[in-house]
Amino acid sequence: MSDALAGETALVTGAGRGLGRACAEGLADAGASVIAVARSSDDLAEVAAHASGRIEAWTADVTDDAFVERVAALDSLSIIVNNAGGNRPGPFVDIDAESLDAILELNVRACFRVAQAAARTMIRSGTAGSIIHMSSQMGHVGSPGRTVYCMTKHAIEGLSKAMAVELAPQGIRVNTVAPTFVETPLTRPMLQNKEFRDFVYGMIPMGKLATEDDVVAAVLYLASPSAGMVTGHSLVIDGGWTAQ
Numbered sequence: 001m002s003d004a005l006a007g008e009t010a011l012v013t014g015a016g017r018g019l020g021r022a023c024a025e026g027l028a029d030a031g032a033s034v035i036a037v038a039r040s041s042d043d044l045a046e047v048a049a050h051a052s053g054r055i056e057a058w059t060a061d062v063t064d065d066a067f068v069e070r071v072a073a074l075d076s077l078s079i080i081v082n083n084a085g086g087n088r089p090g091p092f093v094d095i096d097a098e099s100l101d102a103i104l105e106l107n108v109r110a111c112f113r114v115a116q117a118a119a120r121t122m123i124r125s126g127t128a129g130s131i132i133h134m135s136s137q138m139g140h141v142g143s144p145g146r147t148v149y150c151m152t153k154h155a156i157e158g159l160s161k162a163m164a165v166e167l168a169p170q171g172i173r174v175n176t177v178a179p180t181f182v183e184t185p186l187t188r189p190m191l192q193n194k195e196f197r198d199f200v201y202g203m204i205p206m207g208k209l210a211t212e213d214d215v216v217a218a219v220l221y222l223a224s225p226s227a228g229m230v231t232g233h234s235l236v237i238d239g240g241w242t243a244q
C-alpha cells in the first residue's frame, strides 16, 4: 500500500478476472479511486471487496453504447486501463466471420470508443491523464493460430501512437503495456496443452511466463508522474520474446 496515486480516479475495463483485476487492485493499493468494469457481477463483487475499499464496481459490457456514454459523463478521470480483450485462436484459413467480428468488436472498436470517451472526460475536466492500452507482445510480432489477435493488437499499437501525438498538447499521455503469456483464466486452457506450453517457454529467453505483478508494475509506472515524459510507448514485458 502507498499513496503514490492518491487523489487520482482510475477506470479499468475487464477487471473481474486476470490482468484487469490485478491492475484494479494495484491501482487501489497505490491510493487511486478505481472503477472496475466487467459483465459478471459475481466477479466484480469479489474485486470490490478488496481491502482498500477504493474499488467501485460497474457491471457493464464495454461494447455497449450506454457504457461508453457513462465514461464520457464522468466528472473526472485521470487514468484508464483499457484492458478488456479476448482471443479465439485458430488456423487463419478456418476463422469464421462471426469470430472475426467478435474479436474486432471487443479488442479494437470498443477499445477505441472507450479511449475516446475517456479522453473527452479528461479534456472537459481539464485533467492531465494517462491512457494505458493492454496490448500484447502479439502487437509486435506474428504467431501461428493468432492472425485475428495479432491484427487487433497491432491496431492498438497504431491507435496508441496516433492518440499520443494528437493528445499530447492536452497533457494526455497514451501508452501500451505489451505482455507475453501470463497465466490467467484466458490463457490457462491454452497453457494446459503441453505442446503449446513447450512452444511458449521455448520462445521466452528468460525461461518463464510473465506474472500479473509484472504487468501491474508496468501499469503503475505508466500511470505515475515518473512517466510524465513517456507517451506513444509500448512497454513490452516479454522476457525477450520479441527481441529475437
Ligand SMILES: NC(=O)c1ccc[n+]([C@@H]2O[C@H](COP(=O)([O-])OP(=O)(O)OC[C@H]3O[C@@H](n4cnc5c(N)ncnc54)[C@H](OP(=O)(O)O)[C@@H]3O)[C@@H](O)[C@H]2O)c1
Pocket (backbone or CB within 6 Å): 013, 014, 015, 016, 017, 018, 019, 020, 037, 038, 039, 040, 041, 043, 060, 061, 062, 063, 083, 084, 085, 086, 106, 134, 135, 136, 137, 178, 179, 180, 181, 182, 183, 184, 185, 186, 187
Ligand atoms: N493473459 C495473457 O497472457 C495476456 C498476454 C498479453 C495480453 N493480454 C491481454 O490482457 C487483457 C486481459 O487478459 P486476461 O488474460 O486477463 O483475460 P481474462 O482472464 O479472460 O479476463 C478478461 C476480463 O475482461 C472481462 N470482459 C471480457 N469481455 C468484456 C466485455 N465485453 N465487457 C466488459 N468486460 C469484459 C471479463 O469479464 P466478463 O466476462 O465478466 O465480462 C474478465 O473480467 C486482454 O486484452 C488480453 O488480450 C493477456
